[in-house]
Amino acid sequence: MSDPLIIALDGMGGDGAPDIVVRGAAIARERLPQARFLLFGKSELLEPLVAKEEILKDCLEIRHTDQVVTGDDKPSYALRYLKESSMRKAIDAVHDKEAHCCVSAGNTGALMALAMFGLRTLPGVSRPAICSFFPTRKGETCMLDLGANVECGADNLVQFAVMGEVFARTVMGIAKPTVGLLNIGTEDLKGRDEIRLAAAMLRQSALPINFAGFVEGDGITAGVVDVVVTDGFTGNVALKTAEGMSRLISGFLREAFQSSLPAKIGYLFARRAVAKLRYRVDPRRYNGAVLLGLNGIAVKSHGGTDDIGFANAISVAADMYLQGFIEKMKVDFETLAGEGTAVDASATTGVAS
Amino acid sequence: MSDPLIIALDGMGGDGAPDIVVRGAAIARERLPQARFLLFGKSELLEPLVAKEEILKDCLEIRHTDQVVTGDDKPSYALRYLKESSMRKAIDAVHDKEAHCCVSAGNTGALMALAMFGLRTLPGVSRPAICSFFPTRKGETCMLDLGANVECGADNLVQFAVMGEVFARTVMGIAKPTVGLLNIGTEDLKGRDEIRLAAAMLRQSALPINFAGFVEGDGITAGVVDVVVTDGFTGNVALKTAEGMSRLISGFLREAFQSSLPAKIGYLFARRAVAKLRYRVDPRRYNGAVLLGLNGIAVKSHGGTDDIGFANAISVAADMYLQGFIEKMKVDFETLAGEGTAVDASATTGVAS
Known part of the structure; x- marks a missing residue:
């Protein structure tokens, strides 16, 4: 429980966002005492929700973003025009080694495209898979x-x-x-x-x-x-x-x-x-579709999930990091x-x- | 209920054959009083089973065949070497207009091949489908x-x-x-x-x-x-x-x-x-996979079905004939x-x- 585990969260993705994201983080934190969160999204929406969760008080940082990837956005559009979106910023945090993994319940196609662009595939992988x-x-x-x-x-x-x-x-x-x-x-x-x-x-x-x-x-x-x-x-x-x-x-x-x-x-x-x-x-127990083959950990939560499902998706991402998934893939x-x-x-x- | 409905049955196909075939015919006959059956297979096995079903007494004719298509037989093998099998004979009865439709719970691939060879596809159909x-x-x-x-x-x-x-x-x-x-x-x-x-x-x-x-x-x-x-x-x-x-x-x-x-x-x-x-x-209620696109009616019952499932497959075949399926397809x-x-x-x- 010593080393920190930093998880980037797309605060705006999914039908129940941002509520389920914040509550999901609180549930996940109970399971992962070493976890810290970088939460991307509209701060005016996120702040009151985070304030309600005592457990997140000292382990969550809100990073304001204005842009949101919606369910209707084409991957190509998200890639070109939504560079300041909460989804993109969460992925960038992994790329920039600010976070160990990221989780989003947003648009699958966009997440796939942004993650492929932002994290690239591992050497030897032609195409990532869900x-x-x-x-x-x-x-x-x-x-x-x-x-x-x-x-x-x-x-x-x-x-x-x-x-x-x-x-x-x-x-x-x-x-x-x-x-x-x-x-x-x-x-x-x-x-x-x-x-x-x-x-x-x-x-x-x-x-x-x-x-x-x-x-x-x-x-x-x-x-x-x-x-x-x-x-x-x-x-x-x-x-x-x-x-x-x-x-x-x-x-x-x-x-x-x-x-x-x-x-x-x-x-x-x-x-x-x-x-x-x-x-x-x-x-919800089986929530968390993982984008495998990337040079970084990105987990997709089901868009219609609730807080428990989102917490489970966070657990999957955390497990992948803690168990050294990327290093084992490289070998x-x-x-x-x-x-x-x-x-x-x-x-x-x-x-x- | 006037016109006769003649159904050819592969007495030897399926895990529970010949028992489920004979009992299935008896159940189907209760639903279809005009039905008559041509039952193909080993007469020494079929006769005692048919004798037990009072309802089949005057409406079922056993046609002896020695050969059986097993679950392991390749379609090409069945086509070439099992010309005297119960499955082939049931299909031939439809082709020869002795029967209006046929039902088998045997090997799907073999049934498909034999039915395609025996009945041919309808004009305009490139490939039949299940x-x-x-x-x-x-x-x-x-x-x-x-x-x-x-x-x-x-x-x-x-x-x-x-x-x-x-x-x-x-x-x-x-x-x-x-x-x-x-x-x-x-x-x-x-x-x-x-x-x-x-x-x-x-x-x-x-x-x-x-x-x-x-x-x-x-x-x-x-x-x-x-x-x-x-x-x-x-x-x-x-x-x-x-x-x-x-x-x-x-x-x-x-x-x-x-x-x-x-x-x-x-x-x-x-x-x-x-x-x-x-x-x-x-x-069992959804039993009866139909081979559509053939110039004749052939229904495949699930290999692992019981008598009720087999009777349902017979009902599907009977419905197709009674509702003029082939004629409507031609149009x-x-x-x-x-x-x-x-x-x-x-x-x-x-x-x-």
Whole structure:
């Protein structure tokens, strides 16, 4: 608890900002006594909120910014015209080594663009990816890419596998994470060319990756591997389909408990158990999509999250810093670069549109 | 109830065959008094099972076959060497106009290959697609392709939209079904090239399709459209991810109700309501993946289904025949062909691997 941990926060990003950002920081501070915050945004809005949180009194500094990246701003627009925005300033703080990591619940596309521009990718990484958690029977699994890259070649998938493996080792605390490629069958001949090629590359690689082959859609929540690798299009569809299914069943459950008098009585008895169930699939627990592959730590909180979800996103960012995520990534990508041509030669085999 | 309805059944396909096939036929017959069955498979196994079902006594004919398509058989192997299999014979019965439709719970890839070879595609259809149901807040939605085509161009997606629209009109009884393209955002600029091109083609088409634009993954179970169109890779991942999520939550719910004495008491009161919830998301209700685009009706039941699920798959096949699905498809594909070059020119714009 000795070394300071400095976290830059985009005070204006997300549907519930700035309230959820400030309250989220207060909750995170309880878990991380060494944390200090740089909070970027409109000081006239932030000051009264911060004043209400006793715990933040000596560990939070407000940095005033006028500009805000809205949900509708195109990434290119944010990059060119919103250089004084709270989102950009939070990223710059990481780049300038004022902060160890940053968190924003704002516009994903803009955050991705600003973070790529501001932090650059790590040596050897062609494209960063968005990574997040899924609940599983055994605990949780992480999946990437969830939407940063619409088209991915085999080389991208291999890089995602490396990034995801390091993430699972450092943030999820799994000593030897298993890694699988999302596919429509587990047999060697199934699926798209770039996926089969990526599998061959991962099997040949000297990297100490515990590659488990192909995983199907239902393998994600079954927890058959710790890291699920896919392209950003498929990953985004899978993530949102799973969220939609979860919401559908929650709605049906609510209706079921209100459908009759016995059901209502049953709910009174079972409500603690049901609350536990809700907790197990609570999207707030799985909040915090990480932009992996950057030369710096940037975490994206879900735009519609509340304070607890935002605090969880802060915890993810803090974990990545405290566990030395960036340094571990550098080591693995040096190994991958050492394998040279096998990986580079495949750079042209991706899907062409 | 006058005209006969003759259904060919693959007696040997699926994990629970032949039992679930025979019992499924009995259940289906209660719903469809005009149905008659041609049951293909090993007579020594089928006869004692059929003898147990009084209702099938005068409406089922066993046709002995020695060969069986197993779950491990490659489609090419089934096509070349299993010409005397129960699956092939059931399809041949449709081709030879002995039966109006056929149902199999066997190997999907083999069924697809045998059905394509045996029934051929309808004029104007480049590739058939697998279509099935999803539960939604409002009822149900259908989605295609669920795995027949790993790579799809814009022209394929447009054809799938037409097939799905006719399916929703005839089998789901929706007068003016809405159709959406699965994408990772609803804005015009989002997603892959072939999806944007397909959207432009559907907007320009003279077909009376109620095209609603792009749909995201969580839009499937929200029921924002009646028909969701996607390529077979994405569709298969989405389907299996949704199934996995549903299974995860069911498991958590079971554990929740056993987690304490109050929860157990609560379950006693709420069990009918919970049973209703289970019914609403019961995969058996959504059983029956249809091979759309063929010149004949072939329905694939889930391999792991039980008798109720198999009966539901029979109902889907019967509905398609009784509602004149094939004739309606022919009309729409003639219109599409009349639009000519707009569609044909795009045949080369698909994703190349």
